[in-house]
Amino acid sequence: MSPLWGARLLLSLLALAGGVYAIGQATCVEFKSSRSTFSIVSNKRAIPILVSPDEWPGVQRAATDFAADIQRVTGVKPSITNVTTSSSSAVKQGSAIIIGTLGKSSLIDEIVNRTKLDVSSVNGKWESFIAKQVSNPLPGVESAYVIIGADKRGTIFALYDHSEQFGNYTVYPPSWLVTERTLHASGVSPWYWWADVPVTKHAELFVASSGCSHGSPTVKYRGIFLNDEQPALQNWAAEKFTNGTGAPLTGSPFNHFFYTKLFELILRLKGNYLWPAIWSSAFNIDDTENQPLADWWGIVMGTSHQEPMMRGTPIEWNLFGQGDWNYTTNSQNIYNYWVDGVKRARPFESIYTLGMRGAGDC
Ligand SMILES: *[C@@H]1O[C@H](CO)[C@@H](O)[C@H](O)[C@H]1NC(C)=O
Ligand SMILES: *[C@@H]1O[C@H](CO)[C@@H](O)[C@H](O)[C@H]1NC(C)=O
Numbered sequence: 438m439s440p441l442w443g444a445r446l447l448l449s450l451l452a453l454a455g456g457v458y459a460i461g462q463a464t465c466v467e468f469k470s471s472r473s474t475f476s477i478v479s480n481k482r483a484i485p486i487l488v489s490p491d492e493w494p495g496v497q498r499a500a501t502d503f504a505a506d507i508q509r510v511t512g513v514k515p516s517i518t519n520v521t522t523s524s525s526s527a528v529k530q531g532s533a534i535i536i537g538t539l540g541k542s543s544l545i546d547e548i549v550n551r552t553k554l555d556v557s558s559v560n561g562k563w564e565s566f567i568a569k570q571v572s573n574p575l576p577g578v579e580s581a582y583v584i585i586g587a588d589k590r591g592t593i594f595a596l597y598d599h600s601e602q603f604g605n606y607t608v609y610p611p612s613w614l615v616t617e618r619t620l621h622a623s624g625v626s627p628w629y630w631w632a633d634v635p636v637t638k639h640a641e642l643f644v645a646s647s648g649c650s651h652g653s654p655t656v657k658y659r660g661i662f663l664n665d666e667q668p669a670l671q672n673w674a675a676e677k678f679t680n681g682t683g684a685p686l687t688g689s690p691f692n693h694f695f696y697t698k699l700f701e702l703i704l705r706l707k708g709n710y711l712w713p714a715i716w717s718s719a720f721n722i723d724d725t726e727n728q729p730l731a732d733w734w735g736i737v738m739g740t741s742h743q744e745p746m747m748r749g750t751p752i753e754w755n756l757f758g759q760g761d762w763n764y765t766t767n768s769q770n771i772y773n774y775w776v777d778g779v780k781r782a783r784p785f786e787s788i789y790t791l792g793m794r795g796a797g798d799c
């Protein structure tokens with residue numbers, strides 16, 4: 438267990454300016470079968486993936502990425518099935534991958550209880566996970582590779598960590614740094630979509646029976662701030678994610694089609710936090726699905742240095758605010774504007790920026 442994620446995300450950003458960084462880590466993936474491995478795909482067959490219907494939707498979604506990643510690497514797609522503790526005996530699978538979050542997946546809680554699996558190293562620990570083979574986890578399942586997160590993102594990171602390890606070791610190359618060496622290195626790279634990093638192919642895929650684990654990241658919130666996004670990112674997004682027209686009120690192309698691609702990248706990089714585009718955009722106004730989907734995927738949202746209390750300025754203020762952006766002369770209207778932002782964000786995981794700069798960062 439090495440708390441490297443904070444450093445890795447930072448280094449991946451530093452890699453934009455410097456060289457290519459390959460960061461070693463404990464591996465759980467194997468490419469050759471042995472007595473100490475557990476088969477994920479062999480003889481062109483993939484073992485099924487089991488999840489719990491009461492699991493976080495964001496974990497359910499990441500499990501579909503995990504299955505797609507296994508297919509990207511091997512050409513064989515595993516099934517994903519919802520299993521409850523009462524229906525598990527009907528599964529009748531010799532072996533399975535079982536994915537879930539402690540305290541959120543009744544399936545995983547049952548398995549921990551039945552097998553007396555020791556989860557004390559991760560239980561209650563922010564974004565941590567363990568994965569390992571266990572015997573007789575459920576009636577009808579002789580053996581399973583269980584992937585257990587301490588919380589929503591712990592489970593999601595466990596899945597993406599395995600996906601990356603489907604190659605040799607981990608690097609995060611931006612497209613202009615992709616070299617012969619980095620191509621071999623990636624399994625399913627976090628950048629597979631954004632930078633077209635090719636996926637390493639393997640006919641068969643195994644994991645170490647002893648599995649792998651990761652503790653809490655050293656840096657609690659790790660993310661991306663889209664800034665100076667005009668014209669490059671904005672024009673690209675308009676071409677890629679709209680049918681020629683941006684959002685009705687702002688003209689912004691940064692809709693949920695764009696953001697869900699970004700959420701996936703952040704999570705694959707083991708990040709958790711985003712400051713959205715602001716130049717001619719307002720995250721919640723550009724697409725009303727943006728904010729709920731961020732939370733649903735597992736991303737913590739904030740707003741940038743010039744946008745207090747989860748509301749945009751100047752774009753959103755100019756649309757909905759009243760009077761000047763000046764707390765000396767217009768405090769009640771500005772206060773109410775912020776209260777509305779907090780009420781809107783209340784159901785979601787958010788970090789509030791405090792303080793006030795001039796409208797438009799001046
Ligand atoms: C499992 O159940 C949940 C909750 O009903 C649902 O959202 C999800 O799509 C189901 N997943 C599968 C693979 O059937
Ligand atoms: C754990 O197992 C014991 C004995 O089998 C049972 O009494 C208890 O209710 C279980 N607890 C949970 C949380 O499933």
Ligand SMILES: *[C@@H]1O[C@H](CO)[C@@H](O)[C@H](O)[C@H]1NC(C)=O
Nearest residue numbers: 468603604605618621622637
């Ligand atoms: C590991 O990477 C090297 C190149 O760096 C490549 O030749 C080799 O095939 C890779 N092995 C696996 C198992 O992917």
Ligand SMILES: *[C@@H]1O[C@H](CO)[C@@H](O)[C@H](O)[C@H]1NC(C)=O
Nearest residue numbers: 677678679680681682692694
């Ligand atoms: C663009 O048009 C296609 C086909 O009608 C539709 O499926 C898609 O959702 C549209 N995209 C946007 C961003 O409106």
Ligand SMILES: *[C@@H]1O[C@H](CO)[C@@H](O)[C@H](O)[C@H]1NC(C)=O
Nearest residue numbers: 761762763764765766795796
């Ligand atoms: C806010 O209003 C006060 C009082 O009229 C004024 O002195 C100050 O310059 C204004 N601030 C800005 C940033 O316009």
